[in-house]
Amino acid sequence: MPTSASPSFTTRKRWVIGNWKMNPNLAAAKNLTQALITELSTTPIQQCQLAIAPTHLHLITISSLIQHANIPSKIQLVAQDVATQRHTGAFTGDISADLLIDAGTEWVIVGHSERRTLHHEDEALIELKLRAALDAGLGVIWCVGETLSERESGQATAIVTAQVTAHTQLLSIIDPQKFILAYEPVWAIGTGRTASPEDAQQMHATIRQVLSHIRPALNETSLLYGGSVKSDNAGLLAQCPDIDGALVGGAALDADSFLQIAKAFDIA
Ligand SMILES: O=C(CO)COP(=O)(O)O
Numbered sequence: 540m541p542t543s544a545s546p547s548f549t550t551r552k553r554w555v556i557g558n559w560k561m562n563p564n565l566a567a568a569k570n571l572t573q574a575l576i577t578e579l580s581t582t583p584i585q586q587c588q589l590a591i592a593p594t595h596l597h598l599i600t601i602s603s604l605i606q607h608a609n610i611p612s613k614i615q616l617v618a619q620d621v622a623t624q625r626h627t628g629a630f631t632g633d634i635s636a637d638l639l640i641d642a643g644t645e646w647v648i649v650g651h652s653e654r655r656t657l658h659h660e661d662e663a664l665i666e667l668k669l670r671a672a673l674d675a676g677l678g679v680i681w682c683v684g685e686t687l688s689e690r691e692s693g694q695a696t697a698i699v700t701a702q703v704t705a706h707t708q709l710l711s712i713i714d715p716q717k718f719i720l721a722y723e724p725v726w727a728i729g730t731g732r733t734a735s736p737e738d739a740q741q742m743h744a745t746i747r748q749v750l751s752h753i754r755p756a757l758n759e760t761s762l763l764y765g766g767s768v769k770s771d772n773a774g775l776l777a778q779c780p781d782i783d784g785a786l787v788g789g790a791a792l793d794a795d796s797f798l799q800i801a802k803a804f805d806i807a
Pocket residue numbers: 558651723727728729730731765766767768786787788789790
């Protein structure tokens with residue numbers, strides 16, 4: 540069992556969050572949501588909060604399905620991106636945090652490696668997005684992670700620490716209830732190559748120490764692992780003391796595999 544940076548008792552929440560990326564069309568997104576609701580109405584997940592992140596276009600429809608679902612614990616709704624500008628205005632193509640809230644969204648993913656790489660989002664832009672989201676009242680699922688060359692050259696810890704400490708000022712005032720951090724090594728995303736439970740645990744323990752050092756209240760931050768999480772590797776990840784859940788891409792597109800991952804994390 541990997542070593543822990545955590546106290547033996549914790550109030551940290553467990554989360555399993557499906558990032559659907561630019562995948563299901565509207566019919567498939569509705570079917571996937573309905574399949575989750577149907578399964579959860581008979582087999583509830585109790586210790587682990589579930590959330591899904593459809594494309595912006597589908598948020599209102601999926602929000603309505605979730606709101607009307609008769610299940611013990613509501614599935615929370617996550618957006619995949621947010622504008623740096625909080626309010627309405629002349630920002631063609633952008634979607635503000637206020638508009639996301641209007642559509643029923645409670646959380647937003649910020650700093651995902653696909654945004655960092657494909658859209659050249661740097662720490663300054665990520666900070667603007669984090670602040671815009673938090674100012675509006677959204678929670679943030681903030682992603683960090685190193686590339687393969689950074690890991691192979693022994694820089695993984697330094698890179699991830701730098702990604703977190705770039706926002707020390709914000710972290711010193713952030714509402715811990717509105718903050719989830721996801722460690723997603725870039726080389727593990729969509730590759731089928733997941734980090735070993737030992738490596739993932741070690742990085743999570745480091746992140747927890749960095750956060751606690753910035754502010755003791757952040758010791759209770761939920762830290763999620765992301766990167767090729769599947770039903771067959773979730774069990775071992777869930778046993779790591781500093782891994783509080785998973786941010787799931789490909790395996791979240793199938794209701795059964797997503798719920799199997801959720802069940803692996805559905806432990807007290
Ligand atoms: O990027 C991810 C979640 O945000 C992980 O994607 P995969 O689970 O497909 O590797």
